[in-house]
Amino acid sequence: MSQTTQNNLMDACCAQCTHCVATPCARYIECRSNGPLCHTDAACTARLEAARRVALHEQAQPIVFFGAGTCGLAGGMSEIIPALHEQLAEKGIEITLKEVGCFGLCHREPMMDVKLPGRPRVCFDAVDVKKAKEIIERYIINDDLPADYSMGYINSADAKTDSPEFKALTNLYDMPLLAKQPRNVLQNCGIIDPNSLPEYVARGGYIALTKALNAGDNGKLVINEVDASGLRGRGGGGFPTARKWSMARAQERKPKYLVCNADEGDPGAFMDRSVLEGDPHRVIEGMMLAALAIGADHGYIYCRAEYPLAIKRLEHSIAVLESIGLLGDNILGSGFSFHMKLKKGAGAFVCGEETALLASIEGKRGMPKVRPPYPVQSGLWGQPTCINNVETFANVPSIVANGGAWFASVGTAKSKGTKVFALTGKIAKGGLVEVPMGMTLREVIFEVGGGILDARPFKAVQIGGPSGGCIPEHLLDTPVDYDNLIQVGAMMGSGGMVVMDDQTCMVDLARFFMEFIRNESCGKCIPCREGTTRMLEILERIVRPYSDEDPTATIQRFKSITALEQLAPVIKDTALCGLGMTAPNPVLATLRYFRDEYEAHVYERKCPAGACRSLLTFTIDAEKCVGCTMCAKNCPANCISGTVKKPHVINNDACLHCGVCLDTCRFGAVVAE
Amino acid sequence: MSTTSCNCADDKIQEIMAEYTAGRRETLIPILQDVQALFGYLPEESLAIIAKYIGVSTSKVFGVATFYNQFRLRPVGKHTVRVCRGTACHVRGSKLLLDAFAGELNVQPGETTPDGQFTLETVACIGACSIAPVVMIDESFHGSVQSRNVKTILKEYKD
Numbered sequence: 001m002s003q004t005t006q007n008n009l010m011d012a013c014c015a016q017c018t019h020c021v022a023t024p025c026a027r028y029i030e031c032r033s034n035g036p037l038c039h040t041d042a043a044c045t046a047r048l049e050a051a052r053r054v055a056l057h058e059q060a061q062p063i064v065f066f067g068a069g070t071c072g073l074a075g076g077m078s079e080i081i082p083a084l085h086e087q088l089a090e091k092g093i094e095i096t097l098k099e100v101g102c103f104g105l106c107h108r109e110p111m112m113d114v115k116l117p118g119r120p121r122v123c124f125d126a127v128d129v130k131k132a133k134e135i136i137e138r139y140i141i142n143d144d145l146p147a148d149y150s151m152g153y154i155n156s157a158d159a160k161t162d163s164p165e166f167k168a169l170t171n172l173y174d175m176p177l178l179a180k181q182p183r184n185v186l187q188n189c190g191i192i193d194p195n196s197l198p199e200y201v202a203r204g205g206y207i208a209l210t211k212a213l214n215a216g217d218n219g220k221l222v223i224n225e226v227d228a229s230g231l232r233g234r235g236g237g238g239f240p241t242a243r244k245w246s247m248a249r250a251q252e253r254k255p256k257y258l259v260c261n262a263d264e265g266d267p268g269a270f271m272d273r274s275v276l277e278g279d280p281h282r283v284i285e286g287m288m289l290a291a292l293a294i295g296a297d298h299g300y301i302y303c304r305a306e307y308p309l310a311i312k313r314l315e316h317s318i319a320v321l322e323s324i325g326l327l328g329d330n331i332l333g334s335g336f337s338f339h340m341k342l343k344k345g346a347g348a349f350v351c352g353e354e355t356a357l358l359a360s361i362e363g364k365r366g367m368p369k370v371r372p373p374y375p376v377q378s379g380l381w382g383q384p385t386c387i388n389n390v391e392t393f394a395n396v397p398s399i400v401a402n403g404g405a406w407f408a409s410v411g412t413a414k415s416k417g418t419k420v421f422a423l424t425g426k427i428a429k430g431g432l433v434e435v436p437m438g439m440t441l442r443e444v445i446f447e448v449g450g451g452i453l454d455a456r457p458f459k460a461v462q463i464g465g466p467s468g469g470c471i472p473e474h475l476l477d478t479p480v481d482y483d484n485l486i487q488v489g490a491m492m493g494s495g496g497m498v499v500m501d502d503q504t505c506m507v508d509l510a511r512f513f514m515e516f517i518r519n520e521s522c523g524k525c526i527p528c529r530e531g532t533t534r535m536l537e538i539l540e541r542i543v544r545p546y547s548d549e550d551p552t553a554t555i556q557r558f559k560s561i562t563a564l565e566q567l568a569p570v571i572k573d574t575a576l577c578g579l580g581m582t583a584p585n586p587v588l589a590t591l592r593y594f595r596d597e598y599e600a601h602v603y604e605r606k607c608p609a610g611a612c613r614s615l616l617t618f619t620i621d622a623e624k625c626v627g628c629t630m631c632a633k634n635c636p637a638n639c640i641s642g643t644v645k646k647p648h649v650i651n652n653d654a655c656l657h658c659g660v661c662l663d664t665c666r667f668g669a670v671v672a673e
Numbered sequence: 674m675s676t677t678s679c680n681c682a683d684d685k686i687q688e689i690m691a692e693y694t695a696g697r698r699e700t701l702i703p704i705l706q707d708v709q710a711l712f713g714y715l716p717e718e719s720l721a722i723i724a725k726y727i728g729v730s731t732s733k734v735f736g737v738a739t740f741y742n743q744f745r746l747r748p749v750g751k752h753t754v755r756v757c758r759g760t761a762c763h764v765r766g767s768k769l770l771l772d773a774f775a776g777e778l779n780v781q782p783g784e785t786t787p788d789g790q791f792t793l794e795t796v797a798c799i800g801a802c803s804i805a806p807v808v809m810i811d812e813s814f815h816g817s818v819q820s821r822n823v824k825t826i827l828k829e830y831k832d
Binding site: 070071073074075078106107109265266267268269270273305306307343344345346347348349360361362363364365366422424425426430431462465496498500504509512513516520522613636658659660663664 | 706736740768769797803813
């Protein structure tokens with residue numbers, strides 16, 4: 001969709017440039033970012049300079065940026081884009097339209113930015129077709145900035161912000177939400193066109209690769225810098241990246257494989273998706289550096305099939321890199337060869353586990369294997385294989401370019417750098433955030449995330465997906481890093497952070513995760529296959545309505561907490577893979593801090609949060625009921641009676657506890673207790 | 674509803690398989706994905722054809738096809754309703770929403786209505802958590818859906 005500029009930064013400046021796939025030039029990338037280097041020619045300098053300015057969005061034509069990540073498209077951008085195309089064609093104005101990835105402000109989507117020449121880039125949030133057309137009309141055609149629609153601006157090197165209209169606007173990076181985020185992984189997300197290699201290169205892209213290749217030490221430099229940075233795996237476990245790479249490097253058998261785990265299956269987590277959609281080249285460059293470091297010549301990206309846009313953008317980027325010789329044999333004349341393939345997942349949560357992922361790439365059922373041997377020794381087709389997560393790779397280019405010490409200056413003693421989190425649930429300003437390790441949960445939720453939705457009381461935050469845990473209010477000052485989170489019974493996981501208010505029931509949450517794990521258990525080992533099913537049964541017994549319970553079931557219900565506590569450690573100790581071993585975590589974590597809620601369910605048959613509808617009794621407040629008959633019409637059990645314009649009554653004996661009456665009543669007359 | 678019979682479909686499956694090297698196990702999932710993209714599901718006969726091409730037994734192919742959530746062995750309805758069951762959607766009430774869709778369509782998740790209009794499915798997480806609870810019908814997203822909107826939303830798609 002982005003219009004191809006005639007002046008592509010990656011093209012040769014003149015016939016003197018000899019770089020092509022067959023005759024690669026070691027200084028190709030440096031030349032594009034700071035060239036021409038091999039000859040002096042005013043025309044070439046001017047041409048490259050102009051191309052760089054276009055790539056940096058400092059061009060002479062207005063640019064409209066669309067937030068076209070999945071969340072933006074879902075929020076309505078998919079309707080706005082064609083409408084604007086139509087409007088522009090009608091008016092015959094020449095504007096560059098660019099689709100960008102997710103900026104992370106999901107609560108403000110759909111977002112649209114406009115950059116006029118010599119001005120900062122102005123961001124408009126929560127746009128719709130009408131508003132978008134009005135913005136084009138007012139700002140681009142009539143040069144009248146609709147400040148009331150704007151949430152701020154992003155500065156640009158070619159722009160001045162001292163005019164009164166910009167003084168009145170905020171710089172986006174000064175907003176509390178963004179000021180606390182030293183963005184590294186996300187620095188280009190939502191800013192650049194993810195399909196454009198020039199835009200990545202103009203911002204320092206592939207310089208790290210050039211540096212590592214030119215060092216001529218077979219990637220020793222990469223390992224040293226990553227070691228100095230203290231980077232730990234961002235996929236959950238937190239294993240030191242440099243140590244994993246050194247082990248892979250030490251393997252002598254060839255071929256070696258490098259795998260990028262982009263099978264982000266945790267419900268409520270979408271960090272990797274946003275990075276792949278918004279800045280795919282960062283991940284690819286990180287993989288190339290890793291491949292150089294470990295001596296791999298083949299790489300796979302295993303991406304969820306549920307992420308079609310990420311897949312499309314990765315495929316495009318790989319094809320572009322192959323066409324100019326940045327992927328393939330003898331990259332930049334260094335003798336280093338790397339071939340990359342994209343593998344689509346087929347919808348199995350367990351494939352996030354590394355041995356299951358490898359089985360899936362091999363075309364088998366995604367079932368984990370017993371470790372050791374670890375994939376580093378015997379992975380894909382029995383060959384040495386190194387697996388890292390998307391975000392781990394995305395951190396590497398800046399580490400190599402700026403040095404490990406630069407990265408290590410942020411974070412805590414044992415957890416360095418920044419971490420991307422998907423902040424969701426009952427949060428006021430949900431979205432994607434990148435915060436320094438060691439920031440407290442309170443700061444992340446209340447300062448960066450703007451607190452709880454509708455200013456309700458905070459109850460807990462769930463971190464780390466199904467294998468993680470829930471952290472209650474009194475532990476909100478826990479710093480977010482690998483070790484502190486484990487101490488409080490959660491884990492870093494991939495970075496989903498689901499915030500919950502007083503209306504969320506912890507027993508229900510445990511049941512939700514347990515159902516998810518039960519469904520996704522691959523079935524290979526008994527503790528996970530049978531254990532999670534039994535745990536789910538126990539949890540379902542806890543919330544089953546009182547009316548259909550026989551005496552045996554009552555005794556079982558009374559024993560349920562003890563039964564859960566007995567079963568959990570057995571699964572933990574005996575399951576085969578990481579997912580199985582952490583399968584009881586949702587129950588253990590909620591029991592640890594919210595035992596009183598379990599007891600209220602079991603012994604008092606009450607749900608303090610009012611979320612478990614099966615335990616609620618529904619009545620109609622005769623004073624509020626206007627007799628609209630909506631509840632009676634929608635009741636699946638036909639247990640609501642009454643005449644039109646007269647208060648209705650619910651027959652509790654026949655009630656299914658579905659709560660449809662509560663949802664349908666527009667007068668707040670249905671009371672649930 | 675796609676009711677392509679397998680005699681004429683055989684050529685198409687051959688065409689898909691020709692893009693992959695024969696006898697390579699790692700091409701199994703991509704081939705199944707392509708075949709499903711064409712038919713909307715995996716016709717029973719196709720499994721044997723693919724197994725022969727790859728050089729594994731049909732039971733292995735069946736094993737893979739039933740292991741992954743993506744693959745279906747039955748034709749789907751004209752429209753696919755996918756209710757997101759991610760954590761963020763759950764916290765914002767997607768279970769009730771799923772029940773509402775199941776009730777309105779009178780099918781359980783994974784099933785297709787007898788008239789072949791709708792298939793109801795759940796999805797682990799679409800990643801559009803900021804507009805939770807989310808329902809995806811075919812290619813379009815519906816955000817912040819309430820149980821009471823279910824009828825109106827489905828009406829848009831009914832013939």
